[in-house]
Amino acid sequence: MNSTNRTIGVANQEDLESIWTLLRGELFLDQFSRELIDEKLFTNPAPDRLASEALLCHEGERxxxxxxxxxxxxxRKGWIGLFAVRTESQRMGIASxxxxxxxxxxxxxxxxxxEVLAVPGNYFTPGIDPRYTSGLCFLEKRGFRRFxxxxxxxxxxDVPFETATDIARLESEGLEIRRAREQDGRLLDAYFLREFGDDWRMEAGLALANDPPSLHLALKDGAVIAFSAHSTQNREWGFFGPMGTSPETRGLGIGRLLLRLCLNDLREAGHKTAVIPWVGPIPFYSHHADCSVERVFWRYRCHIS
Ligand SMILES: CC(C)(COP(=O)(O)OP(=O)(O)OC[C@H]1O[C@@H](n2cnc3c(N)ncnc32)[C@H](O)[C@@H]1OP(=O)(O)O)[C@@H](O)C(=O)NCCC(=O)NCCS
Known part of the structure; x- marks a missing residue:
């Protein structure tokens, strides 16, 4: 098949099976279901702010x-999300x-x-695993710079984290620790407007939509002062995050507790391990939940002139 038979088009859900098959063949470092690819390519967590589509290249029907x-x-930000070319068709200009x-x-x-791969609220990985050598060679050739x-x-x-002691201590200090409720939308709006911004508000919304909400809160005088979430995306990987504690209440053990509540949820849901993506304070997670570095990603970006 030569390049004159090539067509570029926009994917729809009917293409999912063939896209999944192609990605499974090329992304040898990752394991993922068809549903996960469906989420990445065809679910938009913020349709009011993000526009997303998958471009496909066919040679004939293939x-x-x-x-x-x-x-x-x-x-004015853009992302190149998942990308791959079938092995037999590589180095023929298709990704270009x-x-x-x-x-x-x-x-x-x-x-x-x-930027590459770090799609807000819906990323497969937060950057490129440098072991996808062809991927990073391609990006560098095309003017992307690692930053x-x-x-x-x-x-x-393996075992649930003990949380009762921290809960009792913090409650005795006047804090409320609880799972978020469906009707907490306004509390969350106020909190994220004040502290962590729109992207994390969106992710907190995804966690709130789960049943039960995969979002734990610490409140003082009725206002949120810390949160932790899980299962906002990539659920089959036991995905934790995001989490945050307001600066003035850091160092009191609130984050540790909220982290552990989420990890206990993931354990109860049947996960043997949790992924803590795109960190952040490695010593915090290492110390409080014995987490270790599993993967390193390189972040690439380029400017469009
Ligand atoms: C990365 C990938 C998409 C490139 O697709 P492709 O269609 O072969 O890319 P192109 O033919 O357009 O390559 C353009 C240029 O990129 C560079 N490049 C591409 N693949 C390369 C490789 N394996 N080694 C070194 N340079 C490479 C070259 O400079 C190439 O130009 P050249 O062939 O004239 O030297 C493909 O190799 C792939 O699917 N890799 C596995 C998936 C992956 O890594 N995805 C990224 C993470 S999601």
Whole structure:
């Protein structure tokens, strides 16, 4: 099949099976279900702020490449999400073709900066695992620059964490520790407006929508002062986060407790391990939940002129 038979189009859910098959063949470091890819490519956690689509390259009837493109017009940011080309079709310019199309689309929409993989609230990984050597060679060739590293931690969930002592202590100090409730939307709006911003508000909303809500809160005088969430995405991986404690109440053991409440939830849901993605304060997780570094990712971005 030569390049004249190539077509580029936009994926829809009917393409899921073939996309999943292609990604499973190429992303050899990761294990994931069809449902997880469905979430990454066809579920938009913030349709009012993010626009997302997956571009496909076919040669004749055969799917040979996929590349997700996401943008957020409000701050002119874009993302190249999952991308891969079938092994037999690599080094023939297919990823380049997809990237040209994606970048043109982003440029047309006024996007200034494009990052790789770290799609807010819906990321497969927060950057590229450098062991996907072909991926990073491709990105560097195409003008993306590495600007940061980040890690995912893994925590074992063999035994439940003891939480009763911390709860009793904090309650005796006047705090309320509880699982979030459906009607907590306004409390969360106020909290995230004050402390951690829209992206984490969106993720807290995803956690709140789970049944039961996968969101634990600490409150003082009726206002949220700390939160921790899990299972907002990538549920099959036992995904923790995000979490945050207001600066003035740090160091009191609130974060430790909220972390452990989430890990206990994940354990009860049947997970043997939890992924603590895209951290953050490694010593905090290592100390309080014996987590260790599992994977390292390189973050890449480029500016569109
Ligand atoms: C990365 C990937 C998508 C590239 O697809 P591709 O269609 O082969 O890429 P292109 O043919 O457009 O390559 C463009 C340029 O990128 C660079 N490049 C691509 N693959 C490379 C490799 N394996 N080694 C070194 N450079 C490479 C080259 O400079 C290449 O130009 P050249 O062939 O003229 O030298 C493909 O190798 C792949 O699917 N890898 C596994 C999945 C992956 O790593 N995804 C990223 C994480 S989600």
């Amino acid at each position: 799917l040979v490449g996929v590349m997700q493109v996401v943008r957020r017009d409000v701050d 073709l997809l990237l040209d199309r994606a970048m043109e689309q982003l440029r047309t929409k006024g996007i200034d900066e494009v 940061k590293d980040c890690v995912n931690l893994i925590g074992k969930l």
